[in-house]
Amino acid sequence: MSVIETRNLNYTYSPGTPFRRDAIKDISIKIDNGDFIGIIGHTGSGKSTLVQHLNGLLRPASGQVFLNGKDIWEHPKKIREVRFQVGLVFQYPEHQLFEETSYKDIAFGPSNMGLDADEIDARVRRAAKFVGLREELLQKSPFELSGGEKRRVAIAGVMAMQPQVLILDEPTAGLDPKGRDTILGQIKEYQQENGSTVIVVSHSMEDIARCAKKVLVMNRGRIEMFDQTPAVFSRADELGAIGLSVPAVTRIFMILRARGYDVGDNVYTVEQARDRLLPLLKKGGDA
Amino acid sequence: MMLNEITIGQYFPGRSLLHRMDPRVKLVLTFAYIFAVFVPRNWAGLSVAAGFLLFTVILSRLPVRLVFKSVKPILPVILLTSLLNIFYVTGGVHLFDWGFIHITTKGITTAAFIAIRILCLISGSSLLTYTTSPTTLTDALERLLSPLKVIRLNVHELAMMMTIALRFIPTLIEETDKIMSAQKARGADLESGGMMQRVRALIPILIPLFVSSFRRAYELATAMECRCYRGGEGRTRMKQLHMKTADVVSVMFVLLLIALLFYLNYTLPSVL
Numbered sequence: 001m002s003v004i005e006t007r008n009l010n011y012t013y014s015p016g017t018p019f020r021r022d023a024i025k026d027i028s029i030k031i032d033n034g035d036f037i038g039i040i041g042h043t044g045s046g047k048s049t050l051v052q053h054l055n056g057l058l059r060p061a062s063g064q065v066f067l068n069g070k071d072i073w074e075h076p077k078k079i080r081e082v083r084f085q086v087g088l089v090f091q092y093p094e095h096q097l098f099e100e101t102s103y104k105d106i107a108f109g110p111s112n113m114g115l116d117a118d119e120i121d122a123r124v125r126r127a128a129k130f131v132g133l134r135e136e137l138l139q140k141s142p143f144e145l146s147g148g149e150k151r152r153v154a155i156a157g158v159m160a161m162q163p164q165v166l167i168l169d170e171p172t173a174g175l176d177p178k179g180r181d182t183i184l185g186q187i188k189e190y191q192q193e194n195g196s197t198v199i200v201v202s203h204s205m206e207d208i209a210r211c212a213k214k215v216l217v218m219n220r221g222r223i224e225m226f227d228q229t230p231a232v233f234s235r236a237d238e239l240g241a242i243g244l245s246v247p248a249v250t251r252i253f254m255i256l257r258a259r260g261y262d263v264g265d266n267v268y269t270v271e272q273a274r275d276r277l278l279p280l281l282k283k284g285g286d287a
Numbered sequence: 288m289m290l291n292e293i294t295i296g297q298y299f300p301g302r303s304l305l306h307r308m309d310p311r312v313k314l315v316l317t318f319a320y321i322f323a324v325f326v327p328r329n330w331a332g333l334s335v336a337a338g339f340l341l342f343t344v345i346l347s348r349l350p351v352r353l354v355f356k357s358v359k360p361i362l363p364v365i366l367l368t369s370l371l372n373i374f375y376v377t378g379g380v381h382l383f384d385w386g387f388i389h390i391t392t393k394g395i396t397t398a399a400f401i402a403i404r405i406l407c408l409i410s411g412s413s414l415l416t417y418t419t420s421p422t423t424l425t426d427a428l429e430r431l432l433s434p435l436k437v438i439r440l441n442v443h444e445l446a447m448m449m450t451i452a453l454r455f456i457p458t459l460i461e462e463t464d465k466i467m468s469a470q471k472a473r474g475a476d477l478e479s480g481g482m483m484q485r486v487r488a489l490i491p492i493l494i495p496l497f498v499s500s501f502r503r504a505y506e507l508a509t510a511m512e513c514r515c516y517r518g519g520e521g522r523t524r525m526k527q528l529h530m531k532t533a534d535v536v537s538v539m540f541v542l543l544l545i546a547l548l549f550y551l552n553y554t555l556p557s558v559l
């Protein structure tokens with residue numbers, strides 16, 4: 001069964017004013033339990049708006065959101081329960097830190113869930129381990145940390161709620177390449193260890209290619225494609241037409257193929273490229 | 288709760304006659320209108336004043352609903368004044384007497400009269416902010432106040448502070464909205480609980496908001512210094528303000544309105 005399903009979601013910002021803006025239109029998707037979904041789309045295509053519907057922060061103008069088969073707006077009073085099950089890490093989450101110590105900030109979510117002190121402590125430490133925060137950083141004020149460390153604290157704050165579905169809106173924006181790789185690796189590890197469903201919004205095709213099993217492509221508030229990662233990245237022309245691209249490696253392979261080299265297709269990551277090219281190079285060397 | 292539904296002081300871009308008027312003239316005329324609203328002493332005069340407002344709303348091509356929306360936040364104030372007037376003003380026919388409470392026709396008339404007056408006042412002034420961008424408005428204010436330089440009032444800095452404050456109101460609202468969403472995503476409960484609990488629930492919102500406001504202030508100061516901003520001395524302007532025929536016509540129109548209101552006071556009996 002799909003863990004999250006949306007039916008004909010529509011949402012308009014500032015309806016009835018000159019600023020009205022249809023942010024998402026007619027979104028129907030099904031997300032299976034344990035999947036790793038990537039969401040890509042041009043700036044303003046409605047990615048952030050869509051993910052805020054999945055945990056009930058925004059209420060759709062029309063349409064429904066189902067979590068484990070139940071309409072999340074059936075009992076609007078209980079919407080908080082939904083937010084514990086669908087954890088959402090916002091874009092630039094470091095701006096939401098407020099506690100005296102990083103430890104307390106990570107504990108904010110779990111204590112809102114009404115857990116007991118031991119459980120909260122266990123969860124905070126577990127989450128801190130996932131994002132690679134050392135013990136001494138936990139006792140520091142979050143405002144004394146570096147940008148990347150703050151980001152980790154914020155992500156840990158949502159992971160500590162141990163949501164069934166973890167959504168991250170551009171978790172790697174503004175980080176250096178090493179920081180990006182680390183955080184993505186940690187998210188992937190979290191997913192594998194907990195068997196949870198993860199949804200990542202990203203502008204980086206490389207990140208998506210490396211992590212996501214399925215990719216959702218948004219364009220002007222609508223779904224353009226929703227398919228397995230290889231299937232999406234094989235449609236390079238269509239992606240180009242809506243201002244997106246395929247990973248750089250994929251582009252190189254497309255050019256190689258166009259020049260008549262028999263390198264095959266379906267290459268999206270550097271590792272795949274290496275595995276594909278090394279045998280060919282060896283063969284070339286032997287000849 | 289959606290904070291971005293607050294419309295007071297918000298600017299709605301457009302190309303109407305009102306939008307294109309010289310902001311200085313608009314500002315002065317708005318004050319003139321506020322004065323005018325206090326002139327009438329009878330229903331005929333008040334209707335003329337309200338009718339004039341409706342006319343300008345139509346000229347602005349803004350949805351009439353929007354103008355009413357601006358009144359919504361101060362409805363409690365209007366209700367309170369109306370109630371006070373009903374209880375305190377006595378005269379005319381007594382409709383209801385109970386102990387020290389007397390409700391009279393005059394009380395009700397006064398209450399209605401003053402309520403309409405406040406409505407005109409608020410809608411009239413919000414029409415100014417609806418059709419004038421904050422920067423244009425402070426620009427106009429700076430020009431109008433510039434004679435005060437002789438008493439060593441730094442009009443330019445005052446105007447700059449106002450511009451910056453106004454400029455950042457929407458940003459702050461947006462930021463607050465975002466932080467609230469982020470904390471709600473972590474299960475923050477902002478809607479239930481007693482007084483103390485609600486105040487405590489504000490901490491996770493206020494602290495990040497303060498932090499980001501200070502960050503913004505530093506960034507802005509640095510950016511201004513990088514562009515060699517050093518106050519108003521000898522600064523020229525990119526946008527010069529010009530009076531046009533439409534401005535002259537509107538001034539005459541408002542003068543005519545005020546004259547008419549005085550005339551109506553003079554010829555018709557007062558109801559207050």
Ligand SMILES: Nc1ncnc2c1ncn2[C@@H]1O[C@H](COP(=O)(O)OP(=O)(O)OP(=O)(O)O)[C@@H](O)[C@H]1O
Nearest residue numbers: 013014021023041042043044045046047048049050
């Ligand atoms: N709070 C808001 N009020 C009004 N309009 C908004 C608001 N938030 C987003 N929008 C508009 O809705 C549309 C979709 O925005 P959204 O933030 O979902 O895009 P996005 O795909 O996340 O973009 P980005 O990649 O830049 O984060 C945009 O056109 C945006 O201008």
Ligand SMILES: [Mg+2]
Nearest residue numbers: 047048091169
């Ligand atoms: Mg976004």
